[in-house]
Amino acid sequence: MLTLKKLQEFKEYLESGAFVEDLEMRPPDGQAEMLDMLDLLFEICEKADEVISKHFYRKWGEEVLKKEP
Numbered sequence: 001m002l003t004l005k006k007l008q009e010f011k012e013y014l015e016s017g018a019f020v021e022d023l024e025m026r027p028p029d030g031q032a033e034m035l036d037m038l039d040l041l042f043e044i045c046e047k048a049d050e051v052i053s054k055h056f057y058r059k060w061g062e063e064v065l066k067k068e069p
Contacts, residue, residue, distance in 0.1 A: 013019055023034050
C-alpha cells in the first residue's frame with residue numbers, strides 16, 4: 001500500500017524537475033518505462049475517482065432518501 005509520505009515525495013520529485021532530468025538521461029526503453037509509470041498513475045487516479053464517487057453517491061443518496069417524508 002502506498003503511504004501519504006511516498007505520494008508526497010513523488011509529487012515533489014515531479015515538481016522539482018528531477019523526473020524530467022531522469023527521463024532525459026535514460027535510454028529509450030527506460031524512458032518508456034517512466035512514461036508507462038505515469039500512465040499507470042493516471043489509471044489509478046481514474047479508478048480512485050470512480051470508487052470514491054460511487055461510495056459517496058451511495059452514502060449521500062441514502063441520506064437524502066432518509067430525509068424525504
